[in-house]
Amino acid sequence: MLSFSSLRQHSGVSPVLLRNFCRAISTAPLLKNPKIILHGFPNSGTCFLTRFALHAKGAKFEEQPLNVRMKPDGTPDTTGPSSKPWLEVDGLRIDMPGAIFNFVNERLEGPALLPASDEGSARS
Helix, strand or coil, rough: CCCCCCCCCCCCCHHHHHHHHHHHHHCCCCCCCEEEEEEECCCCCHHHHHHHHHHHHCCCCCCCCCCCCCCCCCCCCCCCCCCEEEEEEEEEEECCCCHHHHHHHECCCCCCCCCCCHHHHHCC
16 A cells, blocks of 8 residues: 655655645545556666556556667666656556555455455465
8 A cells, every 4th residue: 555654755845735635545446448648768766667667567558668868977867857767547647666566556456466464365
């Protein structure tokens, strides 16, 4: 389940907004045949985990590669909205890796990707 405290640690969003988001996601029904687009890079760890989770759930999705801008020194530019992978589900943009995995696990039909118990999830 989405954890309020884990989301709060990694975002600058207000606690009230996050708490409401977590409640909405955890009580929302499963999505049936959503349009899913994975925007990312072929070698990204986030994309690998997301692809794995989507395949495990049996979800159909398409991939859209992001254009990587390079700095003058030849390293990738990691600033800006297109600098990291994100998942689009029926128009909803999710760009935090943990939130992507939790969303896929909790909102898409298919087998659970984590154990049902809190203790089991903590160990996985």
